[in-house]
Amino acid sequence: MKYISTRGGGEPQTFEQVLLTGLAPDGGLYVPTELPHIDAKQLADWKNLSYVDLAVEVVAPFVGDALPRSELERIIAESYAEFDHPEIAPVTELGDNKFLLELYHGPTLAFKDFALQVLGRLLDHVLNKNDQRVVILGATSGDTGSAALEGCRHSDHVDIFILHPHQRVSEVQRRQMTTVTGDNVFNLAVEGNFDDCQRIVKAAFADQSFLPADRQLVAVNSINWARILMQIVYYFYAALKLGAPEKAVSFSVPTGNFGDIYAGYLAKHMGLPIDQLVVATNENDILHRFISNNDYSATQLSKTYSPSMDILVSSNFERYLFDMFGRDAKQLTDFMQRFGKEGLSVSEEQWQQVQAMFDSASVNDDKTCQVIAEVRQATGKLLDPHTAVGVESARIVRRSQDVPMVTLATAHPAKFGDAITAAGLDLPELPAHLADLFERDERYAVVASDLAQVTSYIKAHI
Numbered sequence: 001m002k003y004i005s006t007r008g009g010g011e012p013q014t015f016e017q018v019l020l021t022g023l024a025p026d027g028g029l030y031v032p033t034e035l036p037h038i039d040a041k042q043l044a045d046w047k048n049l050s051y052v053d054l055a056v057e058v059v060a061p062f063v064g065d066a067l068p069r070s071e072l073e074r075i076i077a078e079s080y081a082e083f084d085h086p087e088i089a090p091v092t093e094l095g096d097n098k099f100l101l102e103l104y105h106g107p108t109l110a111f112k113d114f115a116l117q118v119l120g121r122l123l124d125h126v127l128n129k130n131d132q133r134v135v136i137l138g139a140t141s142g143d144t145g146s147a148a149l150e151g152c153r154h155s156d157h158v159d160i161f162i163l164h165p166h167q168r169v170s171e172v173q174r175r176q177m178t179t180v181t182g183d184n185v186f187n188l189a190v191e192g193n194f195d196d197c198q199r200i201v202k203a204a205f206a207d208q209s210f211l212p213a214d215r216q217l218v219a220v221n222s223i224n225w226a227r228i229l230m231q232i233v234y235y236f237y238a239a240l241k242l243g244a245p246e247k248a249v250s251f252s253v254p255t256g257n258f259g260d261i262y263a264g265y266l267a268k269h270m271g272l273p274i275d276q277l278v279v280a281t282n283e284n285d286i287l288h289r290f291i292s293n294n295d296y297s298a299t300q301l302s303k304t305y306s307p308s309m310d311i312l313v314s315s316n317f318e319r320y321l322f323d324m325f326g327r328d329a330k331q332l333t334d335f336m337q338r339f340g341k342e343g344l345s346v347s348e349e350q351w352q353q354v355q356a357m358f359d360s361a362s363v364n365d366d367k368t369c370q371v372i373a374e375v376r377q378a379t380g381k382l383l384d385p386h387t388a389v390g391v392e393s394a395r396i397v398r399r400s401q402d403v404p405m406v407t408l409a410t411a412h413p414a415k416f417g418d419a420i421t422a423a424g425l426d427l428p429e430l431p432a433h434l435a436d437l438f439e440r441d442e443r444y445a446v447v448a449s450d451l452a453q454v455t456s457y458i459k460a461h462i
Helices: 015-021 040-045 051-066 069-080 112-130 143-152 171-178 194-206 225-241 259-270 286-293 317-324 329-338 348-357 365-379 385-397 417-422 451-461
Strands: 003-005 030-032 091-095 098-102 134-139 158-165 185-191 217-219 249-254 274-281 359-362 405-409 445-448
Touching: 003 015, 015 051, 015 112, 015 217, 015 225, 030 225, 051 069, 051 225, 069 112, 091 365, 098 225, 098 385, 112 134, 112 143, 112 225, 134 143, 134 194, 143 158, 143 171, 158 171, 158 194, 158 451, 171 185, 185 194, 185 451, 194 217, 194 451, 225 249, 225 259, 225 405, 249 259, 249 385, 259 274, 259 317, 274 286, 274 385, 286 348, 286 359, 317 329, 317 348, 359 385, 365 385, 365 417, 385 405, 445 451
Parallel strands: 098 405, 134 158, 134 217, 158 185, 185 445, 249 274, 249 405, 274 359
Antiparallel strands: 003 030, 091 098
16 A cells, blocks of 8 residues: 655655655655445454454555564554553443443553554564664644653664643643653653644654754654554444444544544545544634634634643644545645635535534533533543543534444543542542652753754754
8 A cells, every 4th residue: 555645745655654754745644545445244244353353454454565464463462462451442331322432541541552552563663674763753732742652662763752832731641751761762841832842843854954864753643644544443443342334333532633533534434334423622623613614714722621632733634634625735735835824714515525524513621521520420430521522522413312422532531630620529540550650750851932942952862
C-alpha cells in the first residue's frame, strides 16, 4: 500500500517512509491511496477474535511488506501485554442501549496508549534494521506526551522532546510526563496553548536544518499515520461485540484534534456498519460549528475541565477535508492557507456531505460536571470529563434508541481530579503503578512560545 500527501507534493510513499516522516515535506498529512474493503463475511469471521488478533487482521493490509507478519504479530502482542484488562478495550453498558468503550487500561491511562505502544515498537524495529538514530518531536494537549514517552523512551535510537502548554494540562497529566527518567527524554512547557505547541512542531518539521545531518524528526502526534491506523481497530472490536455485521452501531467520540473520530470515519469506509459518528466537543467548538453551521473560523481558546480538547486547529481535519474536496490537493491547500485569515465555509453540496457523515454537539463545563455526577449516581460509573462530553453529546443528537450508542471513554477519571471534585465527588485514586506519582521528582524546562528557542533547546540536548 502507498501513501500520498493531502497537499499533493512528492511521490507516493511506503508505510516505513510515512512512519519515519509523519508530516509530509509539503506540509500535508499522509493518507493511503486506497482503503481495504472488509465485507460482511470477513467481519463475521472476525467476531470471536481477541483484540490482539483482530488488530493484526485490520492493520496488516496497511503495513504490507514493510515488515514480516510474524514481526507485526509480535509487536502488537507486546504492545498490549501490559494493559490491565484482559479484553484490552472492554465494552461496558450504561443502560438504554448505551455503552462505554473503555480505552484507559493502558500504562498511561488514556486512549493514546493504543497507538503509541505500537508506534514505539514499530520505530524500534525500523531504526534497528536501518541502524539509524532519530529525534522524536511531539506536542501534547495532555495525554499524547506521557503515552509517547512510555512507548518510545526505551529505544536506544531516539531522543524524545515533548512540548506541552504551560499550566494548561492537569497536574496528573503533567507529572506523568515530567517524572519520566532517561537521558534521552526532554519535556518543554511552552508559554502558550496547545495550538502554539502544534504550530512550533509543524514549523520544525518544515525546516529541519537545526539538526545534525545524520538526524531527522519523527512525529508522535496523530499527524503520524501509524497513530490513526491503530485507532481504527477498536471501532471494529466494539462493533463486533455489539452485533456487527448484522447490526449497525453508533459512536460518540470526544475529540479536539479529530484523529480519533477520523479513525472511525475510516472504519466506516472500510465496511464497518456505523450508523452515527458523533463529534463531541467542549466549549472549543470549531468542529461543531463547522458541522452544524458551516462555520470554520477560529475563536478565542477557552480553558476547560477537558483540557485534551482545548484545541482550535484540528490537524487531522485536513485528512477528512481532502476527501470532502474530492482528493483535490490544490483546493484543499487553498482552503488551509486561508484558514486563520478569514472565516471559512464550503459549498452547500460539500456541507451536506459533512452533515451526512457526522453529527456534533458542544458541551460546557457546568454540563460536563453535571453529567459526571448523574452517571455516577445512576450507574456507579465514574467518567472523566472528556468521556462525559461524549456521553452528553450522544444524548443530544441520538437518532435511534434501537441502535447501540458507544461513547469512547478516552481517559481514566483519576487524571482529571479538578473536574471530579467540581462535580461534587471524591477525588479518585490513581492505579497502583502510579500511586506514588506525586512524590516523584519532576524534570522540565519552561520556554517561550518561539520556534527558535525550542529548536535551540533541541540542538543543545540531543
